[in-house]
Amino acid sequence: MDLSFEILAILFAVASVAGFIDAMAGGGGLLTLPALLAAGVPPTQALATNKLQSSFGSFSASWYFVRNGIVSLKEMRLAIVCTFIGSAIGAEAVQHIDASILTSLIPLLLIGISTYFLLAPQTKKNQDQAKMSEAAFALSIGGGVGFYDGFFGPGTGSIFTVCFVAIANFSLVDATARTKVLNFTSNIAALIFFIIAGLPIWEIGLVMAVGGFIGAQFGAKVVVTKGQKWIRPLVITMSMLMAMKLLWEQHQQWLLSIF
Template identity: 45%
Template structure:
């Protein structure tokens, strides 16, 4: 064990992973909880991202098994989509080693805002299955690999992106879209994790502690998703999108700039 990691800090990492696994299963955005705690533990940023992928992979794996077991999604319906997301995420994780992330400074808060506003202003979205707005070939061969690449490259909100794409573009009910999002997010997580592991960036002991928390939190979240349905998922997606936007703005110093001008 790293001597800088006390039992208290390990307990904090475990607790953060439990909460993140619960939230991530229902709405996405669990990385907003675990990444800051890893950085608080003085884990270097790249290692924090890599270790976060390790624990996140087990959370999405647990949620995926729950979705398959409860027949909220069928493997034969998702396996082709799983494969294209995996490839997209692997390419994104490789690209982040060479591409400057500054290009995402405008795109990320804009997309998160659109997701939150969509679910806030369209309360009936995802209540029932509707006619798809995008054909399956374009959705499978373009949209899903792009979301997978985004997860490999950066990551926040990926689960929400998958759920939104299912509802808005394929007309899926919100619970079904969220269930599919768990398997697709698992594909992007393990692809990214593989790239980071090959680069020796994963802290396995710290990640193992958080894996235990993620599994427990994801198990709780999967049960709540079945019981609460869209009534529980929708406000969580909106809330997590708004929190992600606020944290992103804080990280970039936008609030300080705003208040300095007042």
């Protein structure tokens, strides 16, 4: 499809802001997906194109964290493999399974994540022993959340982050760094299936990818320099916004009838 230079410039700007937010707290899709739909991109292609551009943003943030020694890919290799496999299975399963039950549960999960970060004390790495082994974490959390991202997606970053904090006892900064690595892994796995199906609109996706890449670099830098001061309120805000958006989409008619 052909879009004007002005529309592409707006999409680039939206992706830049989304990449910045996504690197810190997740939820960048709240901005990019509606922007793609508003530009007239059909829903299925919008999802695929959004996955294309978000893969560049999550790669950008991951690269920053790895390059600065905040996270080691060698230490995360099992979680990366499990996440990739889980996401690939989820991307295939979504084509054959009704997602309505899952979509109704996710807003409640996101509200729970917001509440957790609102009430939980600040954590420091290794202040307590992790609640499960690295292998068990990789298989259950990596594979499970990876499956969810390939199958549906909203809130994946927030879910990964709360698992790294609550189960693996990482600080919020370390948890965010590891989250972006696994987020990139699940994005790539799902994107491969979308590319095979010929769904992404490359012109739009690559323009937004550049914006997302730049924004994610700045967002990752803020994570390192500002730490929990910025991440915690952003995770709470983005989780609540995603929950409200999903609840509105699911119960719009009922809510309108009340008011």
